[in-house]
Amino acid sequence: MRQLFLLLLSASLVFSACDPDEEEARGSLDLTFKATYQDEPLVMFDQVYTYPDGSPLKFQLFNYYVSDITLIKDDNSEGVLLSEVELINYEEVYDNATAEQGIQLNFDDLEPGVYTGIKIGLGLTGELNATQPGDYAADHPLSQNFWSWARGYVFAKIEARADRDGDGQFSDPLTYHIGEDELFTTLTMSKPLIIQKDNPANMTFSVDVYDILSRDGNYLDISAQENTQDHTNNIAIYGWLWENLNNSFKLNN
């Protein structure tokens, strides 16, 4: 009798786990993160851009962390957490086609329903920023970009070389590394969104790096050595750059 009971229990578990209706009912969402410079696709190395002071500029690195990516439900209930943390990294974007494609994140197995928008944290939450690479696998987004001396992560990096004297050599390095707890910002963006089976939803975000380096006609004077580099040393520089990144981050559709 006991064996029969166990048999029936096992069978019911197997069948309930394979309920086709339940599996098919899940939806998916694609998030795309694009980077531009004066509305042109941002490409590493291969494109010459213009710094606000007119100097030719080539980028080598642009990346930033986003955390606590959450879909907002239409009933104001607790949202659906899509991802705890992602590194949006353009380091290997070498051509226009790749740049236009953007960095894509795909989320499957989402609860169908109507959503009103999305919340994205720029940078890392205090909780995440208190962790360290040793807490993660080697390929985890938080296994890198860590300042051990400051016990925190670099939220965003911009690295480029400028040709200030116009001799054709990009001899002037620019490096801006930004990150500290107080900079973390949660952006809430509204967009009606329906998650349903067989019809992946999508959202596209963009950041224009020119708008990070320039605002209202103001920009860092890179003829001054102290303005060519900031590793969260001078809040007048890194605070300004971070604020510009926040302002530049847009939901496109």
Added chain:
Amino acid sequence: MFRLGSLTNYQDDHRQVTPPVRGTFIGVFLAYCMAVLFHRTDDDACPFAKDAEGAVLAVRSAGWVPPTRGCYAPSTPATTNAPSPGFLKVLFSLLQIKWRFSSPHLHFQFQTPSFSLLLGVLIVGLFNACTSKPTPFPTPSPEGFVEMEIPSDNPLTYEGVTLGRALFFDPILSLDSTISCASCHNPALAFTDGRAISNGIAGRTGQRSAPSLLNIGYHYKGVFWDGRSPSLEEQALHPLNDSLEMGNHWEIIQERLLLHPDYSKLFRLAFPDASMNKATTAKALAQFQRTLISTDSKFDRVQRGETQFTPQEQRGWTIFFDAGYPDVPMAECSHCHTDPLFTNLNFANNGLNESLSLDDFPDEGLGRISGNKFDNGKFRVPTLRNILLTAPYMHDGRLESIEEVIQHYNEGGLYAENLDPNVRPLHLSDKDQQDLIAFLQTLTDSSALTNPMYYPAKK
């Protein structure tokens, strides 16, 4: 006349069962002898590792204590000659059969099938005793280190590491049997060779300097200076075939290994489900390399609160990590030499060659592998652990001293379009440079240099 296995003499009188009963006893005895003979013990698994007693004491680490059993702890003989579970199964089965033969009511019914059963159990038991699965080896997990990525088809095992260790130090792998992996990766030199360019067989000059292998198991973005191998398994075979290194051919290596008195057994123990082949050779070498860990430099001990930097080392630390701006100058080192590995595992152009065109690098490095011209002149960022012991420096050993290295970076490197923007003139004074060197000295981990497990085992 009793013959083992002559259980077909059906007799009505149970006293006639005596020969089979005797046969069973003899069978049990023989089974025991064979099981003991074939049973693998930890000691058997380590014919090259008789000298590791006390080795553990030589190693201290932050969060990972080197294994204390199996091959690496022959001081645990209590289990050495104990019957294995496999043998006990055999014995237990045989005793059950013996009882059945002793039963006057059952012997007629089960004599012949019982003997078959006995043989079957004997064979299965011996097979089980001889083909035990390799013993898992703890994955190195020092505190503060990222988790080491280990391929699912090559988990660390004591037997695999033992085999890899034997192969690593054995010149049998080179064509003229003159050099081993350790010839270029000498544990006493932090697994480098002290040469600008490594030498292969017959004094042939290689192409680049031998990089340190300490903590190499964490290099998941590619190994070799140019990142040509995505994994240690893939990497391990390159030097064997490279005409400037070991210059050998797999067919020759395999023949030698097969003829060797120890390797067949070592391979069987390490990879019981596979044959001796290229893949298992590479896997064993990769396993051994993943055990090469450095976590006990003065820097590590300071991190653990066990000691303190001197004022000069402390200032050097501040310069290294750019942690004292604006009062202390920045050396920009830690952008690439990120602790605790002291490498960010990436590839960079650190300004060794002036190149007005990205196509003009004398050694294209990563670019030759990736096919991307923007990667030309980029090389793997090496670890700085034991850096003061690994001169000469850079991928081609062009800089003979650490002072030259710091001078190179202090001047900002030579121009190329893809020169890393973090390489820029530093304006470090002589004192700054000396303080920086004092800090780099704290990255010396002598325990990793003297660890007996990183040397060939005594036979």
